[in-house]
Amino acid sequence: MRAVVQLVKESSVKVEGNVTGEIKNGFLVLLGISHEDEESDVIWALDKLVKLRVFNDDNGKMNKSLIDTNGAVLLVSQFTLFASIKKGNRPSFIKAASPELANKLYDFAVNYLKNKYKIKVETGVFGAMMEVSLINYGPVTITIDSKNRE
Numbered sequence: 001m002r003a004v005v006q007l008v009k010e011s012s013v014k015v016e017g018n019v020t021g022e023i024k025n026g027f028l029v030l031l032g033i034s035h036e037d038e039e040s041d042v043i044w045a046l047d048k049l050v051k052l053r054v055f056n057d058d059n060g061k062m063n064k065s066l067i068d069t070n071g072a073v074l075l076v077s078q079f080t081l082f083a084s085i086k087k088g089n090r091p092s093f094i095k096a097a098s099p100e101l102a103n104k105l106y107d108f109a110v111n112y113l114k115n116k117y118k119i120k121v122e123t124g125v126f127g128a129m130m131e132v133s134l135i136n137y138g139p140v141t142i143t144i145d146s147k148n149r150e
Contacts, residue, residue, distance in 0.1 A: 001031070001033055001037045001041040001105070002034075003029050003030065003031050003032070003049065003144040003145075004078075004142075005027050005028075005141065005142045005144060006028045006029075006030075006136050006141045007026075007054055007055070007137045007139070007140035007141075008023070008026060008027065008028045008074075008135055008136055008137055009024065009136075010024045010025075010134070010135050011026075011028040011135070012133050013076055020122075020125050020130075021075075021124060022122060023073065023120065024072065025071055025072065026069075026073055027072075027074070028074045028134050029076065030081065031106065031109060032080070032081025033101065033102040033105045033106065034147075035098065037097060038105075039108055042108055043112065044149070045145075045146045046109060048144055049073075050065060050066045050067055050117050050119065051066075051067070053065050054138075055068065055069045072119065072120040073113055073119055074121075074123070075106075075110060075113070075123050076123070076130065077124060077126050077127070080096075099127060102126075106126055107126075
């Protein structure tokens with residue numbers, strides 16, 4: 001699983017002109033799921049996500065987590081995070097999960113954050129063409145890869 005995590009002051013996603021999710025102060029997470037991913041990958045990545053200490057404390061240092069700040073998550077599925085451009089210029093997506101597996105693990109991710117951490121989670125629409133807007137804060141952008149746990 002790959003996630004691009006952006007610390008935002010606000011973020012929203014629209015499908016066909018309608019807002020399907022919006023947050024203030026938290027993370028916009030673009031989530032890609034590979035054909036090798038399992039629930040254990042989701043759990044590892046999301047546990048890491050909610051504990052990332054990238055929010056400022058009272059001294060202006062990155063020292064607080066999403067949990068500490070009661071932040072929210074806007075979770076947007078993005079299979080293109082598994083694009084390969086090794087051969088030619090047209091991306092290949094053979095490492096991306098099938099829509100069935102990806103949707104199952106995406107739903108699992110949403111429910112995991114809501115149930116385990118009681119975090120406000122907003123979403124896009126799985127498989128839809130979406131317009132994502134954000135006001136990045138910092139800016140802070142971090143990637144999480146469950147197959148490269150550095």
